[in-house]
Amino acid sequence: xxxxxxxxxxxxxDGDSPRLGYGADYNPEQWPRxxxxxxxxxxxxxxxxxxxxxxxxxxxxQPARDEWDFAWLDEVMDLLHEGGIGVDLATATAxxxxxxxxxxxxxxxxxxxxxxxxxxxxxxxxxTSPVFRDHALRLVREMANRYANHPALVAWHVSNxxxxxxxxxxxxxxxxAFRDWLRARYTTLDALNHAWxxxxxxxxYSDWEQILPPRLxxxxxxxx
Numbered sequence: 001x002x003x004x005x006x007x008x009x010x011x012x013x014d015g016d017s018p019r020l021g022y023g024a025d026y027n028p029e030q031w032p033r034x035x036x037x038x039x040x041x042x043x044x045x046x047x048x049x050x051x052x053x054x055x056x057x058x059x060x061x062q063p064a065r066d067e068w069d070f071a072w073l074d075e076v077m078d079l080l081h082e083g084g085i086g087v088d089l090a091t092a093t094a095x096x097x098x099x100x101x102x103x104x105x106x107x108x109x110x111x112x113x114x115x116x117x118x119x120x121x122x123x124x125x126x127x128t129s130p131v132f133r134d135h136a137l138r139l140v141r142e143m144a145n146r147y148a149n150h151p152a153l154v155a156w157h158v159s160n161x162x163x164x165x166x167x168x169x170x171x172x173x174x175x176x177a178f179r180d181w182l183r184a185r186y187t188t189l190d191a192l193n194h195a196w197x198x199x200x201x202x203x204x205y206s207d208w209e210q211i212l213p214p215r216l217x218x219x220x221x222x223x224x
Contacts, residue, residue, distance in 0.1 A: 021050035021086065021154070028053070028076050029060045036076065040083035050086040053077075054143075055160045056122065057090070059097035062139060070146055077152045086154035089147055093136040094160035095122040100135055107132040110171040113216045123165040128173040170213045179208050197224025 023043075028036055043051065053076060054061070062068055080087055101108060101119045107129040109117040117124060125132045147153055186192040189205055198204040200222055205211055214221055 021088075023048045023050040023085075023088075024052070025055060026051035026053050027056065029057050029072065033072075036079055040079055040085060043085055044083055048085060050088055050154055051080065052088040052090060052157050053080070054092045055090040055157065056092070056095050058092040058095060058139065059099075061092055061143075062097065064099055065103070068142060077147065077150050081150070081152035085152070087150075087152040088155045088157045089143070089153055090157035091136075091140045091143060091159055093139060096125050096132065096135070101125075104131045104135075106171075106173075107135075109166045109169055110174075112168070112170050112214070114170070117166075121165070123161075125166060126169045126171055126173065127166065128169055128171060128177050130173070170215050175211075175213050178213050179211055182211060183208060197222065200224045 026039070026043075028039065031039070054073060057073070061070065061073065077087060077089075096107065096119075098119060101124060105116070107125050108119070109124065109126050111117065182192060186195060189208065192211075193199070193204050196203075203222055
């Protein structure tokens with residue numbers, strides 16, 4: 001990454017204000033509280049100027065629908081600021097917590113074969129899910145309201161590795177969005193049928209609702 005960082009990026013050990021940050025991901029929620037000060041000390045010793053924090057911390061920040069726990073993150077932000085380390089604060093939306101996927105399994109990705117990709121790894125959510133978007137937006141607003149003016153904040157880390165594991169989605173939500181896109185592109189079914197060559201293999205569409213994403217079929221897709 002060679003982009004210019006904000007001027008409030010903390011200076012390095014030599015006292016200069018670097019234009020290029022040096023750091024990595026930092027996941028304090030995965031380690032005992034007792035090591036956090038030592039972590040910061042070692043960062044300074046290594047010349048670290050910025051760390052990404054909170055990438056996979058949604059379940060820690062919001063352990064239940066209407067329950068929030070920012071105390072630990074407040075402490076982390078303060079410790080890093082005291083140590084002269086800037087924070088690239090993640091929105092924490094990369095992996096939804098178990099309470100959310102249990103209450104709303106419809107947010108989970110669906111493959112071309114119709115299989116649901118279940119929790120247990122990461123990025124188990126669909127970008128097309130209105131339910132996921134609503135919950136993610138609520139989380140992001142809470143974080144923005146709390147940390148927008150924190151002196152450690154240098155940048156926002158939006159989600160994480162977007163499209164790494166969930167770029168393809170064949171759910172009903174995706175199908176509806178796909179049809180909306182097709183209507184805007186072709187305007188009429190006649191135009192779509194002509195462009196797609198649907199006379200081949202008896203695939204001519206007479207209603208927009210008949211159109212599906214390219215899910216797994218009995219043979220290869222229409223070759224036209």
